[in-house]
Structures are given as structure tokens and as C-alpha cells.
Amino acid sequence: MKTIIIDMDDVLADASARILEIFNELNGTNVDKSFFDNRNFYEFINSNGHKPYRPQLFEPGFFRNLTVMPDAQEVVKELSEKHKVYVVSAATEFPNSLKEKYDWMAEHFPFISWKNFMLCGDKSIVKGDVMIDDHEKNLKTFDGEALLFDAMHNKLLTGYHRVYNWQEIHKHLLNLV
């Protein structure tokens, strides 16, 4: 039995989809995730006088209404029956998100107990065997196996074991004991 640390935004919850909706609405653009396959996401959104989407992350409702990533529920449920699964989300930057993330988890991942749910600032004090995350800042201080969940803002990042979806994670962790 292993301890698996799973991130929330862009790993369980499709934050990128909502971010692009907001960005396109604000800027009259029509970019989708694949637009960033070979582009630096942060450079693009901060260029050409684009209006920033980020203030909306602080607004009530943003985190409560995100859609679930494909196959996440089924795979995380199976993992949680065999291992110690913790959902660890960087949330304290966004005070409104705390209760919203709790409610979102209770709705979509009711099999994850409050005991296995953590809201934090930085993840450098988190230990475990496997961490699944879309941000290098979280993975680089982790002592166990780091899996980089593919996302529009990390396409150009190298040096990590990249996983593209929950089916792939399922296959990869199937034989974990």
C-alpha cells in the first residue's frame, strides 16, 4: 500500500477549460488548449495587452463549478481502495476557494474522506510515494515518484515523467503495491 498525493486543479478538475473560456470572453479570442501545444502559455496570455483572467480566480464560484477531468473519478476510486490517496490542493491563495473546493470534492469524489483532503499554500512539506501534479514547483520538492500531469501551461517543461490522462495513470500505477 502506497501513499499517493493527487493535485486538484488541472488534474482532477478542468481549471484550464474554464480559464480559456474566461480569457476568450475577455479578449475576443478563440484559443483552445491545443493552441498551446507549442507555445508558452504564460508568455501568450501576458502579451499583446491581453486582459488578465487571473482576478477571476478570486471570485466566488470559479472553483465550485469546474468540470471533472475524464476518467478521474473511476481511477481515483480504484486507487483509493488499494492505496492511501490524498488530494492536496494549493488553495490558500484564494480564500473563497477553500469551502468551494471542499464542496466540489464532496460532490464529485465523495469516497475521499475529509481525512484525506488537504488545502495548502506550497507543497514542499508534503511527503508520500507518488505525486501527480501539473506544476513543477510542487513536484520538484517531492521525495517520491513525480508524475507531471500534462497541461496547456506545462507543455514545454522537460525532465519529468509526463502523463496525459487518467487512463494512462491507471495503467502506470496498476501494479503498485
Place this chain on the structure above:
Amino acid sequence: MKTIIIDMDDVLADASARILEIFNELNGTNVDKSFFDNRNFYEFINSNGHKPYRPQLFEPGFFRNLTVMPDAQEVVKELSEKHKVYVVSAATEFPNSLKEKYDWMAEHFPFISWKNFMLCGDKSIVKGDVMIDDHEKNLKTFDGEALLFDAMHNKLLTGYHRVYNWQEIHKHLLNLV
């Protein structure tokens, strides 16, 4: 520079004082903290048909209005200037407490950044050099130095380095490098 993990309830915030107020009000008793110096707290409150205080932990306002433990602000501020200080609170059992604990920290410990604040269920996935906590369940899975903060509900617990107040912690950690 060390990583110091500090608990919130009964370490930074005087939860016990408020719990006894509620308990006394509910039961027409007049017990204070010293009443439990040689008694098992949990046995007493669950005996004699006493009305339980615990449901009130789930009510709005409980965590927001706790008083600060003596000398905690000054000592934690000094520690945070020399070390990486994280405040880690078991909070996800009480959904109402999430934002309240955030607001309480912002009011009383504004020098602790959101990056160094963590709300969790269990603390078995937390790593660091020193943990200050009043509950054995949190200290027993910690790999670093464990300091048991004296509290009315842990008086009979042995096998840990017990600290009685923040002045004592200050003296103990003064030469930590």
C-alpha cells in the same frame, strides 16, 4: 534554517478555553483547565450523562473567535524570521472552519503567508524538522522532532517531550540553526 510545523487549536488558538465555556454552560458545571490535571478529559466529558460540546465545533463562529495563546504571536514571529514556519491545522472535519481559520490567521498572525498555511485532515503526509502539536495522532507519524504542547486533554500522555508554553518553546528552539 529548519522547517517548523505548528498546529493551530490549543497551540496557537485557545480552543480549550472556549470548549470549557460551552461545556460548563451546557451542563451547569464550573470546571476549569486545572480540573483535568490528573483526570482523563475525554472520560469525564463522556460520563455522567454530560451534554456533549462537540456539535458546537461545527457551528459558524467557533473557530473565528478563539483567543490567542500567550506569547504565541511574538515567538512565532521571531521563529518565522529565522526558519520556515508552517501552520498546519486539522480542519477539514469542520467545513465552516476553513475560511474562519484563514481569517483568524490573517488577523492574529499576518506575518504567516498563505503559502505557509495548510488545512488538512490527518497530518501523516506532513514532513519537516520540528512539529509542535497537542495530539499524539499527529506527532506519532512525524519523522522530525516532536514537541507535545501541554493541553487539558493530553495530561496523562507520556513518551513525548512536553512543552508548557511559548516561552519554553522559544528557549528550546533558540539555538536551532
